[in-house]
Amino acid sequence: MNHGVRLIFVGGVNEIGGNAVLLEDFEKNVKIFLDFGINTKRYNDHYKKGEFPKNLEELVRINLIPNEEKLSLQGLYTKMFSKITFKQENGKKMSGMLLDYHQSSNLDGILISHPHKDHYLALSSINRMIPVYTGVVTKEIIEAFYKSSKPSLINNFGNLNWKTFRTGDILDIKGMKIVPYHVDHSIPAAYGFIIYSSVGPIIYSGDFRMHGPLSRMTEEFLHEIKTHETLLSRTENKIELKAIREKRIKALICSGTKINKSTIESEKLVEENLNQLFSNNPFDFILVKHDRIDWDRFRTFSNLAKKYEWKYIITEKDAYFYYLLNKDVIHDTMRNPNILEEDHIHILIKKHATNTWQKEIRQAFKEYKKHHRFMSYKQLKQLDGKFFVYITYLDKQLKKNLNFNLKGLFISSSIDPYAEEFYDNTSHIRKELEDYGIPAYRIHASGHATAHDLINFINEINPEILFPIHTEHPEFFQKIFSSSPIKVILPEPYEPIIL
Template structure:
């Protein structure tokens, strides 16, 4: 008998945690942080969980036997498969027993390892001792009685995958997060084509974008960036996700076309250096003449900061202040304090270009951001393309794949989804958290 249980991702964006049991084999599909549930009880850093018991108490961390490093039971989990590196899919592997192998794409492993080096270890993000086993498309990974087939998909972070899980009772398809309107729609088309070949018994799919859908693409993002940067007479500041290499590439190309240099943070530079070793990503080199690294003034630098500063050319706030019309500065919410030194000129602007910041990867307090921008006279532009599939693309995909049952997760409008899909052949099942479902 094969069963699967949702411990996260139900009626919320992110926090995916799915336990699949096939005979004596137990596999976790993603093990992410639930931002929405966490924020119901905590406000980091002022009110933080003391230990794992706090997270278990509120159901932020599910009660799983033989899963956690902090419990004394023998491991009962055979493997974890991560679809991608976003924290809402990966962060809580930190709590798992170190003998449980973590399977993921090579790029996901690179990103997570880089994050673990540039972040101080914390209760909710500590990867020390975890064993990563990487795969690429074409691999078929045998775990006990199940076999997992990873297929690449396009998302707002590189190295994203969906999975086809072949079990003793039938086939399960898990999309992870995917889209058909990004810079590499061909990756998602491969996933859809392969999934349709097997006529899956169960399909677990994301349904993030069911309301306020913005139809855009990375090409349209590039055109909008060109228009803004070309017209700006002062400093252009940009807020985009650290691992969104499509967006980094778009800002880099647009800055270069408009005779500016892109200035990235030390953290972005370190991750770029690690990812640029992958020839499939076509990223600028860290020592590129049109790329600069922003060096914040402080008394001591971490080892990784010293390493990255030696690899490229750095600039500080004083040089940026003197050359504002020559630069596009990556400036996150947490970098705003640098504006007191830079003092943006008239005609400067701020571009928010991040994907679904509240629930997946970043935390932005838009009220405080607006206060900062108003103080310095910086208009805010929103130039964005979602990392998630649009409703019409999703409907078309599900009709092609034609699974027997569909379980929509990673979304907050399951009723809307169910009605939108009511005339397709597949049966739509609205999942419930902690409830066990059978395959087929």
């Protein structure tokens, strides 16, 4: 075959997350993956907390990472993969992974849309020769997760062949142009892609929403899809210009997470609900749980704490992530809150700094002369009220050092279970807190577009073909668009589709 485009959907089919779509353009002789995630639900069915996969074959067998033979790919994964311990310059022992570097692959690249684990985690095992295209801050966040957790078969992101981009850039893979463009999601550094294939533009939406504080970014992506401004501004050939302008969008590969069930919600409503609670608040402290890198939610809670002169207490791991985002801002809103400057934010620290990232964050606070905002667990015990504690789980040390004589409240505000943390432990936390007489509230806004926003988004793009993925209910799209000029195709895992 030497013309046309073939799509093979491996993950994210009839399921939320684990996206991996192989796109092959035969005319341009290009093979790329769109996202390379692991389905967290399936992962949880096989591994308990603290258990890890033993080898790559096991991951392929339980369908967590793509089967390269079935896809006629060579050199997709690293052949040498063993845990090693080595000595650092300071004499300290470190664990890492040993990898091979010199095998070739017929895959030309992997594009990662955003730093949620169900979109990138399988990168851990790839051949380090393969280029990985992603946003500047997307890479930073992936590396921060990597550095702040133990190395394992699914946490090994060292020495990847990163090729980073920002909105406004054009990627060129063997002559195939791809325009990455920012979208609003529950995590910073989320992108959609316009792939200028030999059969016409193919859109990969990634995860997105229209009701977040940065919904303007999704609007701008939509505008880009309709006008091709970025590519046109850098094309001189008049025939090419005309061809780009006149081509209908060939296909839209769209995240459809909430098509079957939506709520009218927004970050603004979250803020309003919290303010309502505070206007008449009988509680002394509040435990808060949300996705760590949900920057908008962090800002909402931090602003509330500041307004009511409460302390906002986070761990040093949280501080490390926010510090990285502040450092390499991709959008103005990520300057606020500034972890070094905001004096109402306090950092709960353990006695010893054993990891490099801990040393890095402690050093940054010291240099900025803000280390008086470090708080020991002993100091936490002495607080007599007016404080938030941000938690991802209830660890022993925290339980030992929280003053449960005070009146506490738990607010669960996790928005995308399975996207960041593998184990959604909210109900477990809620149950445990019942023993202390701590009531639980749920205050929520999703990272995914509502059903009506999805339908309008698809209609505006008006593609020839729609592939709904990242949803358990793709059949909704078939029904909804049955009388429209948009043809809906429901992909099946590993079934090739020729465009």
